[in-house]
Amino acid sequence: MALSKKRYFIKIAYDGSLYHGWQMQPNAITVQELLDKAMSTYFRQPIETLGCGRTDSGVHATEFYAHFDVENIAEEKVLAAVAGINAMLPYQIAAYHIIPVANDTHARFDATSRAYKYYIHFKKDPFKLNRSWLVKDKLDVNLMNQAAKELLNYTDFSCFSKSNTQTFTNNCKIVKADFEQLSDGMVFTIEADRFLRNMVRAIMGTLVEIGKGEINIEHFKAIIESKNRSKAGQSVPACGLYLVKVEYDYI
Known part of the structure; x- marks a missing residue:
């Protein structure tokens, strides 16, 4: 059976002391930039996450969700990717779980x-x-x-x-x-x-x-x-x- 694009949530935590917040910025290091880079390297395809919100420079998160899409990779392999992604992340950022969700779900707008x-x-x-x-x-x-x-x-x-x-x-x-x-x-x-x-x-x-x-x-x-x-x-x-x-x- 042919694989196609599938959406997932990733649950992470981070110490924001070294970073200019969550959201990607052109001239500053952010959590999103490092997470996208680690996941793109691991899955060997461009990964763009979208977070549940926006934390400012220096703010921390003990629970943060982002959604992302992966193409042509079996679900069991995606769900088993946490250890590999963590190995590519700096110590201040930790991935905890990857969760399969419907393709129309949204990490920001669906949060209650x-x-x-x-x-x-x-x-x-x-x-x-x-x-x-x-x-x-x-x-x-x-x-x-x-x-x-x-x-x-x-x-x-x-x-x-x-x-x-x-x-x-x-x-x-x-x-x-x-x-x-x-x-x-x-x-x-x-x-x-x-x-x-x-x-x-x-x-x-x-x-x-x-x-x-x-x-x-x-x-x-x-x-x-x-x-x-x-x-x-x-x-x-x-x-x-x-x-x-x-x-x-x-x-």
Whole structure:
């Protein structure tokens, strides 16, 4: 039986410290570029992946999906390719699984939810370099959690989005947003159906202002209602941000 083009998802993880984000760029090294190169070499045909989203320079992912098409290779050989692809990837990028999917599936548009975590630590720690944000100020985690819960009452998050993006809407449905105290810091978890460019880092920057006592919760709500990016807090460093979950109805 003649083989033809078949679509697959690949599940990967990466430490983004050395890379200029996921998406291919003309003058910078990205995760997508290295993954496409490794897979093209392994399968001996041009492979172009399309990711479930776009992570910025320095952002990490513990779970990331991309789809790709392969021609004239038996499915069992494609599914067994993970070890060979890993051998061609740098240590900062790991492939976990290859999953056969229908040819009309889409890693970005079919995702039903995504979750991010943002890590903060309070004492200088060389082992957290490029993996967590060092904050020397004392933060009130209870106030930050109260403010974070307000996010669930809104859908338009224009105030937390980079300007001049090509999205058709700034509406997102946030279903979880909370802080957890750790022994040496805290972690913020946020889950939604979709996210805008720079949204999580801008939300974090504004919530940190709450934690420092610089603004109150009523001010936080007014910022969201303003739909004005200049009213919100600064974008926090990329090093503490991780994409940790992407969900699909068929995976």
